[in-house]
Amino acid sequence: MTIDTTLLVTGGAILFLIVLSFFFSGTETGMTAASRARLHALSAGGDTRARHVEQLIERKDRLVSALLIGNNLVNILASALATSLLLTIFGDAGVIYATIGMTVLLVIFSEILPKSWALARPEQFALFVSPFARFIVFLFGPLSILANGAVRGLLRVFGINLSSDTSLLSAHDELRGTLEVLHREGAFIKADRDRVGGLLDLAELEVSDIMVHRTSIRAVDGDAPPATVVAEVLRSPYTRIPVWRGSIDNIVGVIHAKDLLRALHEVQHDFSRIDIMKVASKPWFVPDTTSLQDQLNAFLRRKAHIAIVVDEYGEVEGLVTLEDIIEEIVGEIADEHDIDMQGVRQQPDGSVIVDGTVPIRDLNRALDWNLPDDEAVTVAGLVIHEAQTIPEEKQAFTFHGKRFVVLKRERNRIVRLRVKST
Template identity: 65%
Template sequence: MTMSDISQFFAEYGLLMGGIICLIVISAFFSGSETALTAVSRARMHSLEQQGDKRAGTVSTMIARQDRLIGALLIGNNLVNILASSLTTTLFLSLFGANGVVYATLIMTALLVVFAEVLPKSWAISATDRFALTVAPLVRIVFLIIGPLSSLVNMIVRFILGRFGVTLSKSGSMLSARDELRGTVDLLHKEGSVVKADRDRLGGVLDLGELEVSDVMIHRTAMRAVNADDTPEAAVKTVLESPYTRLPIWRGSIDNIIGMIHSKDLSRALAEPHASPSTIDIVKVAQKPWFVPDSTNLKDQLNAFLRKKVHIAVVVDEYGEVQGIVTLEDILEEIVGDISDEHDLEISGVQQEADGSIVVDGTVPIRDLNRALDWMLPDEEATTIAGLVIHESQTIPEERQSFTFYGKRFIVMKREKNRITKLRIRPLDGAAAMTPSSR
């Protein structure tokens, strides 16, 4: 082929080839923009927008209408891909005759896959936020021009799927904000970016709305309380010797809570002139008790504690019977972990054995055990580890009876009446057995 032939070729087909190359570049722009704008961090864009970045505001506006945005980019991408393929086919038909269709198909497939799909999408995913901010002004023009057509296409798609009984959600995500945050934190922990303690604290905050007061309260069987019918000396001694600063006062039965005594209020009363333990009426010093339903979620209860500036409440069931007490500290411990001071009793209820097993008191909450040992025992149906064994076994186990579920062997070490008071838990080697089995 002589130089004159080459010159003639480019004179005849140069404009057409240039158009095809431009269309491939535009297709790459659409593909990269779609990847970047669907994977961009909404939180990062919001932060940049607050700092005055107008491009971040543009991105936030477009991803708020994600269905319209993706539709506009897909329509634009398909238009340029089809046009590029048509022009290439026309070029190759004039050069190679009927065989040009085959050549055009093979060459355009290779070019579009490499240069209009894999390359721009790989680039976009490697620098998502920066890529999204760069293309935002141009994509906004496409969004405004093709957006109405995209909305029309979405309406047609919803109508057709609706004829087959398929309803598309208009929300942008199938996951709640809580689930998205939880998944992000767990993933970052798995990758090593977030330490376990921080993951547990963030998880505790996210779980407040899912937990009820009954999940964290001090049960009535473990509740310290003062009998109003005791002698003044005995009542004062009970309060002052208690490791807790606030105690409920009952009369007649534990279901009749008549007050809440604070050790500081008692100390002030004892500091009055001529006051002594034998003359103190502890009921008069006490404050009015606050009763809350056991079904109240922890988020609402925390807000109620802060609003009323009260640190303790009596928990009752739907029949008005006292189930226990809940404190502000109990809720905060769900976020930050165990809070201990110099007067707290150091009773964890969990003991590591030399053989790798764990000896646990039956009253230990499942959530505390999961947090301490990084386990995943379910806590939807039971609050304590003893309650989990009873729920899974569907019986009140006997001593030395064992059960296997959730990849652990649970051995009942001690039982008092109908209560499991001590268990040995031994993790199993190999796959977890999800169905309880007894032997």
């Protein structure tokens, strides 16, 4: 073989290796950046390549290791051939020329170009290179297993246990992150983000986080005259009213307005002939630690709409309704009988007047704030928790990027606050 032929063959081999490096780099980026949801949809629609990509991504560590092994092999071989070729042509100076030339070629054609292309269209690129990826995993699979084992062993030496079955983010966390990204990019409006986020929150929230507190429960005295009970029920904006005897801690039933109207109709509207306890249904008591997801499922299973919330000692804490849980998903639901509770009022100076009983979650959702609700449910509770005392009127606090000023206090209860961003 002549020198010219040798140079031509070597140059062709280098070009071929650079093309292989292009595929290795692009495949790694495309496979890792592809949306698993879109791939699943394509696979469910009968796309065989999408199914193959899904199978490869399930063992992402093996896939990436095989691609890295192959990529490094072709890059090193291409650099060695280029060095040999240029040494033949330019002598010792060929080392410098080979280093500069291969760096430029590999960075542009084997790194920036394929990865930019793959990031621009990750799913399409992943589908295109899926046969190549399957072949590489088959070829270098055993080596990648050995490499991964060595890596895990080295990491254990430094106290890092890298489990292939453990994800750094839960499925819920990944969905939340996706929602935030889509919202920031304008693909999701705030209302849609809040609805999906509310659905994800059901498993993390407890009924005590959204219940109507016992001090705000609209209930009737079962020992009161029937006419008084009927009047109370008719004045109430709610369809279902708890019935108590002796004290609010002794809830003995729940009256449905329709059942009461039927009972009145049967006795020709003679209040004296109504037995309130016969009209009332048996109350349903649930622990305050029940998750909203479990409570929603229980409501649907029992075909019920209201439950009385009790603490670990069996004392009444409040009540929760099916509507309360649904509102955590879709936002506030108002009908023609709801009382408009002016708990949040925007001020011209940019501050907000907030009732102390307003839930932190509702305030965050309404104003797109991010106040923590781990230690307290209401705004007043948050201020007391942060201040570690019950503040006086006109006392001000700054935390979590907001300035809170206590406007009104009744006994040990914070009634109203002014909140402004700092």
